[in-house]
Amino acid sequence: MMKSGFKRVLGLMSGTSFDGVDAAVLDTDGERVRAFGQTAFRPYSDAERVVLRAAMGRWPGDPGVEEAAEIVETAHAEIVARFEDVELIGFHGQTFAHDPRGRGTHQAGSGDVLALVTGLPVVWDFRSSDVKLGGQGAPLAPFYHFALARHIGADAPLVFLNLGGVGNLTWVDPRLDIPEAPGALLAFDTGPANAPMDDLCHNRLGQSRDEGGAMAATGTPDMDVVRDFLNAPYFLRVPPKSLDRDFPGLAERVACLRDADALATLSECVAASVAAGFDHLPEMPARVLVCGGGRHNSDLMARLGAHLPAEVVPIETAGLDGDMIEAQAFAYLAMRVARGLPTSCPSTTGVAASVGGGQISAP
Numbered sequence: 001m002m003k004s005g006f007k008r009v010l011g012l013m014s015g016t017s018f019d020g021v022d023a024a025v026l027d028t029d030g031e032r033v034r035a036f037g038q039t040a041f042r043p044y045s046d047a048e049r050v051v052l053r054a055a056m057g058r059w060p061g062d063p064g065v066e067e068a069a070e071i072v073e074t075a076h077a078e079i080v081a082r083f084e085d086v087e088l089i090g091f092h093g094q095t096f097a098h099d100p101r102g103r104g105t106h107q108a109g110s111g112d113v114l115a116l117v118t119g120l121p122v123v124w125d126f127r128s129s130d131v132k133l134g135g136q137g138a139p140l141a142p143f144y145h146f147a148l149a150r151h152i153g154a155d156a157p158l159v160f161l162n163l164g165g166v167g168n169l170t171w172v173d174p175r176l177d178i179p180e181a182p183g184a185l186l187a188f189d190t191g192p193a194n195a196p197m198d199d200l201c202h203n204r205l206g207q208s209r210d211e212g213g214a215m216a217a218t219g220t221p222d223m224d225v226v227r228d229f230l231n232a233p234y235f236l237r238v239p240p241k242s243l244d245r246d247f248p249g250l251a252e253r254v255a256c257l258r259d260a261d262a263l264a265t266l267s268e269c270v271a272a273s274v275a276a277g278f279d280h281l282p283e284m285p286a287r288v289l290v291c292g293g294g295r296h297n298s299d300l301m302a303r304l305g306a307h308l309p310a311e312v313v314p315i316e317t318a319g320l321d322g323d324m325i326e327a328q329a330f331a332y333l334a335m336r337v338a339r340g341l342p343t344s345c346p347s348t349t350g351v352a353a354s355v356g357g358g359q360i361s362a363p
Contacts, residue, residue: 002338011331016165022327030335042079072109090334091124115361123334135351136242139168142187144329146179163294167193180345187348188239191273192247213299219260221268240350271303289315291322
């Protein structure tokens with residue numbers, strides 16, 4: 001177990017959009033952020049994405065998973081080689097399946113392999129301990145969001161909204177001293193985010209995304225589909241709660257719509273689901289800081305602004321890097337694991353008590 005003190009930690013994150021691997025150095029002691037360091041991005045090739053997409057929804061031992069895991073490990077090893085003077089690595093791996101009330105959670109990629117290749121200690125498998133103790137295993141960034149709120153000097157509740165493949169929200173009260181304190185955090189997955197829009201573009205248009213939400217902006221949402229979507233039992237569940245990448249039935253609901261209208265409908269679903277999540281917040285925030293790829297979608301940001309009772313702005317307005325928040329989060333969490341500090345608590349994942357996840361692989 002590491003002693004207290006600041007370390008240069010490299011965080012690695014590969015999300016369910018399959019765009020590539022984000023890497024970011026954080027100078028942290030697992031409680032505070034002292035400085036932000038070098039960042040890098042290693043895109044997946046088209047051929048690699050085909051293999052990764054084919055492994056979605058599969059579990060260890062299923063066909064194609066081993067091949068996909070090798071791609072994940074290779075990509076991560078390549079990006080680590082770009083960094084110097086790193087003391088510890090936080091390796092999230094690639095989520096292929098997430099069923100916390102069933103089979104558990106599956107992030108492909110071995111920390112043992114990465115430690116062997118890089119010669120550095122690697123913290124990985126962040127979610128399993130939380131799930132085994134009754135938690136959702138997600139979202140895990142909230143403890144880092146708490147540290148960021150304190151770092152930027154926030155003095156009132158605010159929301160971090162991450163729009164990746166799935167949307168997740170963290171309500172933070174920075175007036176408390178530690179993230180696991182009762183009332184400091186509330187976190188949960190709000191619903192689908194970029195995943196259904198990206199999948200539609202991939203399947204219909206052969207494109208990775210609707211760049212900037214340009215096509216969605218020309219469409220008209222089918223409000224009957226939106227209302228039907230919001231009737232899903234998930235939105236009535238009290239948080240904490242989490243989702244897998246694919247929201248049941250959503251793709252089928254827009255299958256008969258023309259491309260622009262389908263994308264506008266999906267964008268409206270995302271914004272409406274975030275608004276539904278606000279019903280669960282203990283206090284309305286003054287600001288919503290948006291990170292993840294969704295903040296580049298102008299159509300989605302406009303819809304969020306129309307739905308939410310707070311200022312909705314990209315996280316860059318607070319001086320933070322919206323592309324690297326999750327990679328930084330796993331650097332921060334790695335340091336907490338190394339120091340034996342908790343990484344999740346009842347108000348973030350629904351786990352019975354504050355728990356420290358992750359295992360450490362020595363080089």
